[in-house]
Amino acid sequence: MTTRTLTTIGFDADDTLWQNEQYYRLTEAHFTELLADFADGPRISERLLEAEKRNLRHYGFGIKGFTLSMIETAIEITEGKVPASVIAGILDTGRDLLSHPVETLPHVQETLAALSESYLLVMITKGDLFDQERKLAQSGLGDFFHAVEIVSDKTAVTYRRIFSKVGGGPERAMMVGNSLKSDIVPAIAAGSYGVFVPHELTWVVEHVEEPKDAPRFRKIEHLGELRGLIEGID
CATH class of the missing domain: 3.40.50.1000 (HAD superfamily/HAD-like)
Structure with a gap:
């Protein structure tokens, strides 16, 4: 050698x-569906990306940081009125990502x-x-x-x-x-x-x-x- x-x-x-990324994209699509009553899909995705970039220095890379960014985005999009059912749905999608087959x-x-x-x-x-x-x-x-x-x-x-x-x-x-x-x-x-x-x-x-x-x-x-x-x- x-x-x-x-x-x-x-x-x-x-x-x-x-x-890897394809599962994040599917999760993001589900996330936009959860918030469909509050904003359109492109706007939600834009705000989510902003949150992800902002939070990298706090949470680093990975699913847990992505999940927290989704929750933060939901709070912002709904002006603090996000239903508990939506938060529960976000947490479910995060757990699904953490257990997805390789x-x-x-x-x-x-x-x-x-x-x-x-x-x-x-x-x-x-x-x-x-x-x-x-x-x-x-x-x-x-x-x-x-x-x-x-x-x-x-x-x-x-x-x-x-x-x-x-x-x-x-x-x-x-x-x-x-x-x-x-x-x-x-x-x-x-x-x-x-x-x-x-x-x-x-x-x-x-x-x-x-x-x-x-x-x-x-x-x-x-x-x-x-x-x-x-x-x-x-």
């Missing part, structure tokens, strides 16, 4: 290894199985600790990973710390994910390769421009293309 260009490959989890994305199982034979794999994900641990356990992918890092945010400092601890440092590491903002741009800033795997649904907060001029930026259509890309580097 020491003769390779790469020693370590990091993987994002939500919408890289398994479906659906792995195409090519994940075989790609991780093959790469784990030659590289140190580490899952690097944001979100609620218990929820991410649950999803990893239910996915059946845990045995492929040398380490799992559930972090509050993803920055260049985060990647330098993790890849210095796991493997040969950030220069000999690669980060794979669907979020340019969280997975790709900061990993490249840390000195690693960043492999962008677009997902049809990515939270708007995670959108930034592709760093196309960065020498270590790569883009693939799906994880089934990752092994071939790595062979070209190594």
Whole structure:
């Protein structure tokens, strides 16, 4: 392994290894139905996104923060008159999200199985600790990973710390994910390769421009293309 260009490959989890955003979208649609008597759907969604952005620094990423933002939005939309039944409905949708079955994305199982034979794999994900641990356990992918890092945010400092601890440092590491903002741009800033795997649904907060001029930026259509890309580097 020491003769390779790469020693370590990091993987994002939500919408890289398994479906995630589509369940948030379905929950948001149900949320707008709960408040249909007070405002139209687009207005409710707009206010919810504002609340989510505002609350990230308080609650972080994940379902619990999303649920609290829905409750806050309901209070604002109804000017403090939100019925208890609506609050109960919001809490129910949050619990449903926390118990939703895990659906792995195409090519994940075989790609991780093959790469784990030659590289140190580490899952690097944001979100609620218990929820991410649950999803990893239910996915059946845990045995492929040398380490799992559930972090509050993803920055260049985060990647330098993790890849210095796991493997040969950030220069000999690669980060794979669907979020340019969280997975790709900061990993490249840390000195690693960043492999962008677009997902049809990515939270708007995670959108930034592709760093196309960065020498270590790569883009693939799906994880089934990752092994071939790595062979070209190594």
